[in-house]
Amino acid sequence: MHAVGVLEAGLCKYVLISYGHSGRWGEGMLRMLLGRNGDDAVFGHFGASAGYAMAARRAMHEFNTGPETWEKIAVGQRKWANLNPRAMMYDRKMTTADYYSSPWVVEPFRLADNCLVADGGRACIVTTVERARDLRHPVVTIMGLGMHSPSADLAGSRYMAGPTGARAAGKAALDMAGIGLDAVDACEIYDCFTYTVEITLQDYGFFRPGEGRDWFAGGTIEPGGRMPVNTSGGLLSEAYQMGLTPLTEGVMQLMGRCGDRQLGPKTNNKTPEIILCSDNGGILQSHACYILRKG
Amino acid sequence: MTYNKPLPQIGADTRFFWEGCRKHVIRIQKCGNCGHLRWPPAFLCPRCLSADTRLIDVSGRGTIYSYVIYHVAYDPSFKVDLPYVVAVVALEEGPHILTNIVECDPHKLTCDMAVEAFWDDVTETLSLLKFRPAKP
Numbered sequence: 001m002h003a004v005g006v007l008e009a010g011l012c013k014y015v016l017i018s019y020g021h022s023g024r025w026g027e028g029m030l031r032m033l034l035g036r037n038g039d040d041a042v043f044g045h046f047g048a049s050a051g052y053a054m055a056a057r058r059a060m061h062e063f064n065t066g067p068e069t070w071e072k073i074a075v076g077q078r079k080w081a082n083l084n085p086r087a088m089m090y091d092r093k094m095t096t097a098d099y100y101s102s103p104w105v106v107e108p109f110r111l112a113d114n115c116l117v118a119d120g121g122r123a124c125i126v127t128t129v130e131r132a133r134d135l136r137h138p139v140v141t142i143m144g145l146g147m148h149s150p151s152a153d154l155a156g157s158r159y160m161a162g163p164t165g166a167r168a169a170g171k172a173a174l175d176m177a178g179i180g181l182d183a184v185d186a187c188e189i190y191d192c193f194t195y196t197v198e199i200t201l202q203d204y205g206f207f208r209p210g211e212g213r214d215w216f217a218g219g220t221i222e223p224g225g226r227m228p229v230n231t232s233g234g235l236l237s238e239a240y241q242m243g244l245t246p247l248t249e250g251v252m253q254l255m256g257r258c259g260d261r262q263l264g265p266k267t268n269n270k271t272p273e274i275i276l277c278s279d280n281g282g283i284l285q286s287h288a289c290y291i292l293r294k295g
Numbered sequence: 296m297t298y299n300k301p302l303p304q305i306g307a308d309t310r311f312f313w314e315g316c317r318k319h320v321i322r323i324q325k326c327g328n329c330g331h332l333r334w335p336p337a338f339l340c341p342r343c344l345s346a347d348t349r350l351i352d353v354s355g356r357g358t359i360y361s362y363v364i365y366h367v368a369y370d371p372s373f374k375v376d377l378p379y380v381v382a383v384v385a386l387e388e389g390p391h392i393l394t395n396i397v398e399c400d401p402h403k404l405t406c407d408m409a410v411e412a413f414w415d416d417v418t419e420t421l422s423l424l425k426f427r428p429a430k431p
């Protein structure tokens with residue numbers, strides 16, 4: 001959104017959005033994941049995983065969700081990673097039984113509900129459509145953007161089970177794009193945890209609270225499914241590169257640069273025209289939604 | 296035995312709370328203008344921005360808003376407690392507070408279950424506000 005601002009203001013011609021991190025051998029990521037937030041550590045509460053687990057537990061109480069829903073997200077995304085040679089989990093399959101035998105980390109989350117810690121980087125370039133037409137790759141246009149940040153610290157939060165910032169951000173992005181959800185061909189959702197995918201899609205309006213269990217059933221998000229989600233494997237099964245994992249995958253899919261996982265005849269999906277991407281920060285404290293179009 | 300777990304970072308904003316804990320009372324800020332009770336401590340009311348701040352003692356009764364069960368010790372000092380429960384408790388008076396639920400079977404807890412304050416005197420000068428299932 002800032003990139004569009006500086007382009008519109010004429011301050012820049014090309015904006016590079018990049019992220020690189022040596023998460024596996026550096027300490028920065030661990031510090032973020034395990035770091036102390038105020039006096040939470042006094043009570044043995046650390047980092048992101050437990051914060052999202054707290055939100056997920058409240059959601060289990062307020063509507064029909066839990067491991068039966070999250071398993072379909074973890075297993076579905078792994079099938080995409082198995083088509084992506086760059087994914088950390090490319091050669092590791094995950095079955096429903098594998099999900100349930102994954103050890104508890106912070107209950108109700110198992111290890112398989114958590115994203116990866118990765119070494120690597122991602123980047124994409126934002127410019128005007130006119131300039132993009134002169135470049136080597138096909139044009140992908142930003143149709144709509146929305147941001148919403150409820151911000152409250154976890155302990156004070158009343159929106160753990162939704163609506164999160166995804167509700168207002170998604171509506172703003174769809175309104176700007178002038179489309180409804182039925183025009184979306186695929187989603188690339190920020191998936192720090194399995195529950196994040198569920199609450200994000202739920203708040204966007206793909207299904208009503210608790211109906212995710214049925215919505216995800218039958219391979220909805222998998223190769224060949226009716227709504228492909230996180231087609232690189234996502235943060236759960238490809239690599240953790242912040243919001244650039246979903247954003248760059250959306251762009252590359254629309255450019256047709258995704259090899260064996262390229263949506264279309266290869267995966268038995270519709271060749272995508274419009275892809276919805278999300279980003280999210282804190283413990284569901286900030287949210288951004290982007291709608292991208294081919295051409 | 297020395298207490299080896301992380302200690303609160305007591306500053307000007309939170310000193311009143313920890314001093315209350317030492318006396319086994321839960322002291323919370325109340326807005327002198329609109330009456331809003333707030334946690335965590337802040338020098339302005341988040342509802343009306345008034346700086347007129349009072350302190351009140353609350354009952355120690357509440358319900359579990361949400362909770363998690365740790366199966367991994369992110370800090371080695373918590374290893375002896377595994378599996379242990381971290382919860383957000385909704386105080387009867389309104390504010391939510393992060394805490395532990397003790398004296399319970401973690402797998403018998405539910406959201407919205409009634410709990411009551413439990414004081415854990417961990418050092419001579421530090422008492423932690425924890426909660427346990429309410430006695431009927």
Ligand SMILES: [Zn+2]
Nearest residue numbers: 326329340343
């Ligand atoms: Zn006030």
